[in-house]
Amino acid sequence: MAENKWVYSFGDGKAEGTAEMKNLLGGKGANLAEMSNIGLPVPPGFTITTEVCTAFYENDRQYPDGLTAQVEAALDAIGKSVGMNFGEKENPLLVSVRSGARASMPGMMDTVLNLGLNDETVEGLAKRSGDERFAYDSYRRFIQMYCDVVLGVEHYNFEEILEYYKEEQEYDLDTELTADDWKDVIARYKARVDEELGKPFPQDVTEQLWGAIDAVFGSWRNRRADTYRRLHNIPESWGTAVNVQAMVFGNMGDSSATGVAFTRNPATGEKAVYGEFLVNAQGEDVVAGIRTPQSLSKAARIAGGDKKPSMEEEMPDAYAELVDVFGKLEAHYREMQDVEFTVQEGKLWMLQTRSGKRTAKAALKIAVEMVGEGLIDERMAITRVEPGALDQLLHPTLDPEADREILTKGLPASPGAASGEVVFNSDEAAKLKQDGHDVILVRVETSPEDINGMHSAVGILTSRGGMTSHAAVVARGMGRPCVSGAGALRIDYQAETLTVAGETVKKGEIITIDGGTGEVMKGRVPTLQPELSGDFATLMEWADTHRRMKVRTNAETPTDAKTARKFGAEGIGLCRTEHMFFEANRITHVRQMILAKDEAGRREPLSKILPVQRDDFRQLFEIMHGLPVTIRLLDPPLHEFLPKTDEEIAEVAEDTGMPAADLRRRLMELAEANPMLGHRGCRLGITFPEIYEMQARAIFEGALEAGKATGEHVIPEIMVPLVAMKAELDFLKARIVAVAEEVSKEHGAEIEYHVGTMIELPRAALMAGEIAETAEFFSFGTNDLTQTTFGISRDDAATFINDYLQKNLIAQDPFVSLDRDGVGELVKIAAERGRATRDGIKLGICGEHGGDPSSIYFCEDVGLDYVSCSPYRVPIARLAAAQAALAKET
Ligand code: PEP
Ligand code: MG
Numbered sequence: 001m002a003e004n005k006w007v008y009s010f011g012d013g014k015a016e017g018t019a020e021m022k023n024l025l026g027g028k029g030a031n032l033a034e035m036s037n038i039g040l041p042v043p044p045g046f047t048i049t050t051e052v053c054t055a056f057y058e059n060d061r062q063y064p065d066g067l068t069a070q071v072e073a074a075l076d077a078i079g080k081s082v083g084m085n086f087g088e089k090e091n092p093l094l095v096s097v098r099s100g101a102r103a104s105m106p107g108m109m110d111t112v113l114n115l116g117l118n119d120e121t122v123e124g125l126a127k128r129s130g131d132e133r134f135a136y137d138s139y140r141r142f143i144q145m146y147c148d149v150v151l152g153v154e155h156y157n158f159e160e161i162l163e164y165y166k167e168e169q170e171y172d173l174d175t176e177l178t179a180d181d182w183k184d185v186i187a188r189y190k191a192r193v194d195e196e197l198g199k200p201f202p203q204d205v206t207e208q209l210w211g212a213i214d215a216v217f218g219s220w221r222n223r224r225a226d227t228y229r230r231l232h233n234i235p236e237s238w239g240t241a242v243n244v245q246a247m248v249f250g251n252m253g254d255s256s257a258t259g260v261a262f263t264r265n266p267a268t269g270e271k272a273v274y275g276e277f278l279v280n281a282q283g284e285d286v287v288a289g290i291r292t293p294q295s296l297s298k299a300a301r302i303a304g305g306d307k308k309p310s311m312e313e314e315m316p317d318a319y320a321e322l323v324d325v326f327g328k329l330e331a332h333y334r335e336m337q338d339v340e341f342t343v344q345e346g347k348l349w350m351l352q353t354r355s356g357k358r359t360a361k362a363a364l365k366i367a368v369e370m371v372g373e374g375l376i377d378e379r380m381a382i383t384r385v386e387p388g389a390l391d392q393l394l395h396p397t398l399d400p401e402a403d404r405e406i407l408t409k410g411l412p413a414s415p416g417a418a419s420g421e422v423v424f425n426s427d428e429a430a431k432l433k434q435d436g437h438d439v440i441l442v443r444v445e446t447s448p449e450d451i452n453g454m455h456s457a458v459g460i461l462t463s464r465g466g467m468t469s470h471a472a473v474v475a476r477g478m479g480r481p482c483v484s485g486a487g488a489l490r491i492d493y494q495a496e497t498l499t500v501a502g503e504t505v506k507k508g509e510i511i512t513i514d515g516g517t518g519e520v521m522k523g524r525v526p527t528l529q530p531e532l533s534g535d536f537a538t539l540m541e542w543a544d545t546h547r548r549m550k551v552r553t554n555a556e557t558p559t560d561a562k563t564a565r566k567f568g569a570e571g572i573g574l575c576r577t578e579h580m581f582f583e584a585n586r587i588t589h590v591r592q593m594i595l596a597k598d599e600a601g602r603r604e605p606l607s608k609i610l611p612v613q614r615d616d617f618r619q620l621f622e623i624m625h626g627l628p629v630t631i632r633l634l635d636p637p638l639h640e641f642l643p644k645t646d647e648e649i650a651e652v653a654e655d656t657g658m659p660a661a662d663l664r665r666r667l668m669e670l671a672e673a674n675p676m677l678g679h680r681g682c683r684l685g686i687t688f689p690e691i692y693e694m695q696a697r698a699i700f701e702g703a704l705e706a707g708k709a710t711g712e713h714v715i716p717e718i719m720v721p722l723v724a725m726k727a728e729l730d731f732l733k734a735r736i737v738a739v740a741e742e743v744s745k746e747h748g749a750e751i752e753y754h755v756g757t758m759i760e761l762p763r764a765a766l767m768a769g770e771i772a773e774t775a776e777f778f779s780f781g782t783n784d785l786t787q788t789t790f791g792i793s794r795d796d797a798a799t800f801i802n803d804y805l806q807k808n809l810i811a812q813d814p815f816v817s818l819d820r821d822g823v824g825e826l827v828k829i830a831a832e833r834g835r836a837t838r839d840g841i842k843l844g845i846c847g848e849h850g851g852d853p854s855s856i857y858f859c860e861d862v863g864l865d866y867v868s869c870s871p872y873r874v875p876i877a878r879l880a881a882a883q884a885a886l887a888k889e890t
Contacts, residue, residue, distance in 0.1 A: 006052050007070040010036040011044025011246070012081050019333075024049050026241030028100030031353050038332050040325055040350050044081040045095070045245030046074035048213065050102065053239030056217050071244075075209075078246050087205035091128060092121035094138075094247040097212035099219060101240040104354060105228050110149040110219045112212040113282065114142035114247060118203040126179075134252055136182035141282070143189045143201060146208065150215040153196045161188045209244070216242045230808055248349045250342040251282045257315065257343040258283050261296055263326040264336045266358040269365025269535075273297045273323060277311050283340065283351075296322075318343045329353055334375045335384075336366050360389035364535040378542040379886055385539060387853040387880040391415045391516065393536060394567075394872050395481065396527040398514050405522040407511070408500045410461070410486025411798060412518040413472035415872075418459035418481045419512040419524040422505055424496050426453020433457070440511055442498055444491050445795070446471040448640045451582045454480060455557075459513045461520060463489040466798030467816050473783070473848060474579075478560065479872040481515035485798040489520075540568060540875060543882035549859060550866035551877045552628070554846055556580055556616075561623045564871035568878055571627035572620060573779060573868020574719075574846035577695060578636050580616050581609075587641070588655045594638045595658060595666050599690060606694040613695060617702030617716075618709075626712030630779060630846075630868075631699055632758070633692050633732075634684055635721040637675035642667060676793060681722020685732050692720075692732060696739040700751050704743070717754045719779060724763040729755075729774045758846070760784035765826035769833035772841055778834055779868070780827055782847030782855075786814050789823045815848065818855035824862075831862050844868055853880035860884035 008016040010033045017025045017033035029047030036042045055064045079085045084093040094116040117139045126135035147153035193201045220240045250258030261275025276293035294308045295301035301310040312319045329337045338356035342349045367381040395416030420438035423429045429441045433456035441457035445464040460482040462471045475482030490499040496507035512525040552573035553564035581590045589605040596602045643652040653660040672678040685692040703714040723729050733755045744751045759765050760781030787794045804810045834841045844866040849855035851869030859867050869877050
């Protein structure tokens with residue numbers, strides 16, 4: 001049997017690996033191989049594979065057979081290539097040893113530079129370079145790094161010695177130390193190592209090399225790496241590779257340098273060399289930020305007002321070569337690259353390349369421009385922009401340059417940034433808005449009663465509630481920035497203050513919230529307005545030609561519906577009618593209806609609500625201009641409309657003309673232990689059919705009016721919430737049909753409409769086959785379906801879901817990203833059974849997951865007809881739906 005191959009060499013214009021071998025060689029190793037293959041100047045080296053890492057851990061930290069011999073052979077080959085030998089006194093080869101996992105884990109694992117130096121080879125290096133100071137400086141850096149990474153003697157030991165030495169000699173800067181000074185410092189370093197470890201610093205270069213390799217493999221399971229992996233969902237089983245590479249020196253005098261660069265501007269996407277470099281420095285000096293780096297291009301230097309010359313001016317030949325390498329890299333990878341390079345005595349060397357991280361704005365520009373340049377096609381461009389990142393472009397954002405004083409952090413419930421006066425009460429928010437104030441509504445949690453206040457506020461902050469709490473869902477729907485569940489906040493409604501970390505903010509004082517990060521700040525932080533650039537529109541058009549699923553919106557106000565249309569919504573997938581009940585001209589009637597003791601008592605206020613609802617629906621139908629509109633009949637528990645505090649009770653008693661004592665008695669009767677699982681959804685329609693009848697009439701009449709106004713044929717979709725049984729839907733559909741017939745007769749007009757249901761209870765999913773005999777369409781209400789499948793209250797989840805995430809029990813919050821295994825299985829079952837009964841039954845999703853890219857992929861897999869999401873997520877959903885369709889093709 002052939003021996004396993006554990007080691008892959010690269011350099012000299014060829015390599016044993018390729019870019020495709022990332023799993024085996026890690027990201028860095030695979031790209032070093034690829035750069036070698038395409039003839040770029042890469043210092044020769046080799047990669048020890050991730051399989052060795054796996055074997056190492058499976059085998060009680062023993063290396064597999066054959067590894068030592070393969071490493072030795074590869075090291076010899078490097079030596080031959082550069083004409084030096086590892087450990088040879090006269091002409092020593094020095095190497096770097098670095099980790100390189102499959103997925104980039106910046107700064108998470110360890111690196112050793114200048115390995116191969118000892119008391120003898122340092123002299124060889126001095127002679128060869130003709131620079132004794134450089135050689136001893138390199139040696140002391142190596143001792144420091146090796147001790148820290150491999151031997152566990154921490155940095156501060158050496159910093160202390162160096163600082164003391166500089167004081168002794170009255171030096172300010174490291175650059176003032178001569179070769180002899182460094183020799184003295186090295187002697188002190190070595191003495192400290194002896195003291196700390198009870199043995200000398202290793203002089204045997206082979207021992208040094210294996211020590212470093214052990215340390216890199218060992219670092220795969222250090223705490224830093226463990227945490228990073230958990231946060232980024234990187235499996236431990238992947239392992240890391242180790243890259244050993246001939247050293248090149250950016251610190252060999254003024255014709256040497258080291259730098260980092262992007263092939264395009266990662267902030268704006270502009271096609272221009274972007275990055276910085278340091279003359280006479282080694283890689284870690286750039287990162288350490290001790291010296292201020294210089295610009296690469298002359299244009300960037302002038303734009304930045306730098307005094308020091310750019311690389312273009314100071315090292316024109318190396319710069320020209322770097323620009324040429326950028327062209328080759330982009331032509332080859334067809335992607336913007338992030339590189340590290342070193343110039344050693346005028347010669348350019350490439351040390352790393354990978355695809356560069358970028359802002360959403362840059363991602364759009366780069367994707368669209370690369371299509372124009374013929375580097376990629378439209379389909380590829382669509383996959384290049386992360387849908388979730390578009391959020392950055394759809395809301396005001398904090399000026400990144402601005403100072404900020406952070407008070408606390410909650411959940412990033414609805415993106416965007418806003419500053420305003422703190423107000424603790426929704427009515428007051430509405431009043432202040434009318435007087436032209438910007439306010440931030442601060443509540444422990446919000447309820448449907450706060451809708452008006454939320455609408456009036458520029459931002460919402462709550463101390464309780466998760467990502468699908470009322471505040472979060474409504475704020476996202478309205479496109480209002482929201483931070484929810486900021487548990488450290490103490491809100492005192494009486495005193496009208498919020499207190500956090502010893503700071504108290506009073507009503508009327510200004511705070512700023514960033515709903516994209518969850519941060520809450522004191523005072524006003526300047527924001528930048530969203531800009532929908534041409535590239536954005538172009539990419540959206542391409543996405544539209546490649547997606548199969550339609551994208552609708554969840555909207556109930558004309559403003560939201562218009563916003564959604566502007567963002568490309570193809571109809572309304574969910575109109576939550578209860579949100580329409582809170583405006584000042586209707587809430588009293590709604591309350592009278594709920595508080596009434598009998599049907600007659602309810603019919604009276606209902607007749608007042610009817611014309612207002614009809615007008616709401618007419619407007620929505622008109623804005624949607626013939627596109628499908630799904631209207632959901634009343635859903636929430638009725639107590640949400642009722643007063644709670646004494647003050648509110650007194651107010652309602654006055655408004656409705658009901659004696660306060662009677663009102664209190666009725667409130668007691670209506671109280672429920674578990675309202676979310678109580679008298680809500682279609683159960684209300686069963687108990688009070690007249691409510692749904694009024695709503696159905698308002699829908700039909702609104703549709704007829706809108707049809708006349710727009711000349712479009714309006715076909716409303718009436719949706720019944722929280723159905724568990726076919727019998728419920730049969731009962732209610734019969735009444736809706738009867739209303740349709742009445743309205744049709746009264747108006748002498750045919751009415752076309754569909755009656756369907758939400759699938760938001762496990763029983764409904766399981767019984768979907770039967771329910772589809774009555775339901776003409778299904779819309780998956782995955783907020784409630786998640787709540788009822790897990791048995792986790794969506795309003796209380798935030799208090800403990802974080803523990804599940806931190807303790808690695810779940811990868812994602814199931815209220816944010818659909819749980820494919822459990823909830824997803826129910827969706828699949830319902831889709832299958834529904835289709836079996838009613839061929840081609842229209843299927844959609846209107847839970848919050850309808851705007852979550854990863855859940856949208858799932859919807860494509862299940863073959864849903866559309867997703868529906870809040871207006872501001874419509875562009876995200878359009879892009880994600882296109883990506884999902886393209887992913888399915890390949
Ligand atoms: C759902 O449950 O997913 C849904 C869309 O309805 P709501 O959020 O209004 O309960
Ligand atoms: Mg629901």
